[in-house]
Amino acid sequence: MTTLRVHNLAISLDGFATGEGQALETPFGHAGHRLMDWYFPTRTFVSTSGHDAEAVGAGTRGVDDAFAAMAWQGIGAEIMGRRKFGPQQGEWEDESWRGWWGEEPPFHTPVVVLTHHPRPDLAVGETTFLFRDLPPADALALAAEQAEGLDVRLGGGPTVVREFLQAGLVDHLHFVVVPIVLGRGVRLWDGLEGIESGFDIEVTASPTGVVHYVWTRRGGVGSA
Amino acid sequence: MTTLRVHNLAISLDGFATGEGQALETPFGHAGHRLMDWYFPTRTFVSTSGHDAEAVGAGTRGVDDAFAAMAWQGIGAEIMGRRKFGPQQGEWEDESWRGWWGEEPPFHTPVVVLTHHPRPDLAVGETTFLFRDLPPADALALAAEQAEGLDVRLGGGPTVVREFLQAGLVDHLHFVVVPIVLGRGVRLWDGLEGIESGFDIEVTASPTGVVHYVWTRRGGVGSA
Numbered sequence: 001m002t003t004l005r006v007h008n009l010a011i012s013l014d015g016f017a018t019g020e021g022q023a024l025e026t027p028f029g030h031a032g033h034r035l036m037d038w039y040f041p042t043r044t045f046v047s048t049s050g051h052d053a054e055a056v057g058a059g060t061r062g063v064d065d066a067f068a069a070m071a072w073q074g075i076g077a078e079i080m081g082r083r084k085f086g087p088q089q090g091e092w093e094d095e096s097w098r099g100w101w102g103e104e105p106p107f108h109t110p111v112v113v114l115t116h117h118p119r120p121d122l123a124v125g126e127t128t129f130l131f132r133d134l135p136p137a138d139a140l141a142l143a144a145e146q147a148e149g150l151d152v153r154l155g156g157g158p159t160v161v162r163e164f165l166q167a168g169l170v171d172h173l174h175f176v177v178v179p180i181v182l183g184r185g186v187r188l189w190d191g192l193e194g195i196e197s198g199f200d201i202e203v204t205a206s207p208t209g210v211v212h213y214v215w216t217r218r219g220g221v222g223s224a
Numbered sequence: 225m226t227t228l229r230v231h232n233l234a235i236s237l238d239g240f241a242t243g244e245g246q247a248l249e250t251p252f253g254h255a256g257h258r259l260m261d262w263y264f265p266t267r268t269f270v271s272t273s274g275h276d277a278e279a280v281g282a283g284t285r286g287v288d289d290a291f292a293a294m295a296w297q298g299i300g301a302e303i304m305g306r307r308k309f310g311p312q313q314g315e316w317e318d319e320s321w322r323g324w325w326g327e328e329p330p331f332h333t334p335v336v337v338l339t340h341h342p343r344p345d346l347a348v349g350e351t352t353f354l355f356r357d358l359p360p361a362d363a364l365a366l367a368a369e370q371a372e373g374l375d376v377r378l379g380g381g382p383t384v385v386r387e388f389l390q391a392g393l394v395d396h397l398h399f400v401v402v403p404i405v406l407g408r409g410v411r412l413w414d415g416l417e418g419i420e421s422g423f424d425i426e427v428t429a430s431p432t433g434v435v436h437y438v439w440t441r442r443g444g445v446g447s448a
Contacts, residue, residue: 013401013420014239014413177237177401179425179437183417189238193407196237201403205429213403 002144003151004079005172006161007071010035010210012182017158020184024087027100029185035178038210044068048106063206067174076147078107079139081160082115085129091117098124110146112139114160136167158188165192173199173215226368227375228303229396230385231295233412234259234434236402240409241382248311251324258404262434268292272330287430291398300374301367302331305384306339309353315341322348334370336363338384360391382412389416397423397439 011017012035019031028035039045043059045068059065082088086097099105104125113131122129134142143152154164164170175188189195199215206212235241236259243253252259263269267283269292283289306312310321323329328349337355346353358366367376378388388394399412413419423439430436 011237013235014411014416015237177435179420179427181413181416181419183413183415187238189405189407191407192238192405195405196403201433203403203429203433203435205427205435209425209427211401211427211429211435 003171006154007174009175015187016182016185017188018186042068075153076150077143078111078153078155080155085113112143158186171217177211227395230378231398233399236406239411240406241412242410244408266292299377300371302335302377302379304379309337336367382410395441401435
């Protein structure tokens with residue numbers, strides 16, 4: 001069975017995983033950088049962002065980086081929502097948008113982009129984006145096939161993570177509570193009352209003020 | 225200046241500080257005991273509950289107890305909402321209700337009970353309940369006078385804590401995030417967007433799975 005993993009999903013104290021008003025210039029809406037401020041200093045981010053090649057090897061190596069790095073280990077494919085791929089809505093006006101990440105996206109694997117508006121597969125650097133209109137279980141089956149025995153990362157956004165949690169498909173959930181009150185945006189936990197009962201839970205506070213939660217599905221991976 | 229302190233305020237991952245459907249039999253509504261399961265094993269609870277006198281001296285002495293105990297140190301008065309005092313609403317039908325705590329409540333100080341329906345002061349054991357219809361700043365002034373130089377504890381419930389936070393009157397906020405998704409109830413953080421900017425924040429994860437947050441008002445106590 002393929003393991004489906006969520007990593008580095010940042011949530012405010014009031015449960016918002018992204019702010020209000022997402023747009024091209026503001027992928028997290030009014031939250032700005034605040035949900036990811038713990039992540040940017042890590043060696044993992046500095047090494048994968050590609051924007052700052054001379055900084056490879058720099059960055060923090062504390063607990064935030066230890067968790068950040070796990071997102072990239074043993075992954076053979078990703079599933080993401082369309083809003084993580086780009087800010088557009090509805091029909092694609094054209095196909096010039098190639099994602100937020102420039103010409104070498106950090107994924108280096110197939111990425112299944114869930115959208116009601118499919119378009120042709122798109123190769124950018126070592127990453128291939130597959131645009132599909134699929135329910136969660138079918139998306140996981142496709143991604144698992146693409147992953148060729150490795151794990152599948154569920155890359156968000158929060159609405160997509162919520163749908164896969166509701167479907168009982170998530171084996172590993174790493175989320176990071178950031179000590180801010182965001183007030184508005186997309187709530188991760190809506191419709192998930194009692195979801196914790198299906199998981200073993202471990203918690204680690206970072207000196208940076210964020211808290212890492214690791215939830216592991218009871219009964220073993222792929223047990224849905 | 226008097227320091228106003230909140231202690232042991234338990235919140236679910238989705239931000240609820242109490243469940244839906246509060247009543248005499250269910251003071252936390254559908255949350256049941258789940259928000260306070262971390263608290264009941266502590267030596268502090270066992271020693272103050274009074275229900276189990278032979279157990280005095282028993283209970284855990286870990287980080288949960290260390291935080292729990294602080295609620296009782298250096299306090300000269302408490303402020304609480306009417307819903308913490310009892311399940312009644314509207315006019316008092318009679319005055320036979322003397323609180324949830326039996327004939328020796330754990331407070332041993334004056335307690336200002338905020339209510340739109342005042343009734344005569346009530347002494348129960350070493351605790352005196354003062355029923356008043358006051359806005360937050362005036363309630364704090366009264367409690368501070370009663371505290372005779374000691375600190376004032378803001379005892380909840382969540383609606384009362386939210387009102388005092390909005391008024392900028394809270395100097396010390398200790399809350400405990402419990403790893404459950406409650407789904408319904410009273411949200412602490414509504415209307416408090418950005419409130420964290422006024423506080424220094426420290427966070428400690430307990431081996432029991434809860435996370436203790438200590439917020440200290442920037443600029444010193446009583447600086448509102």
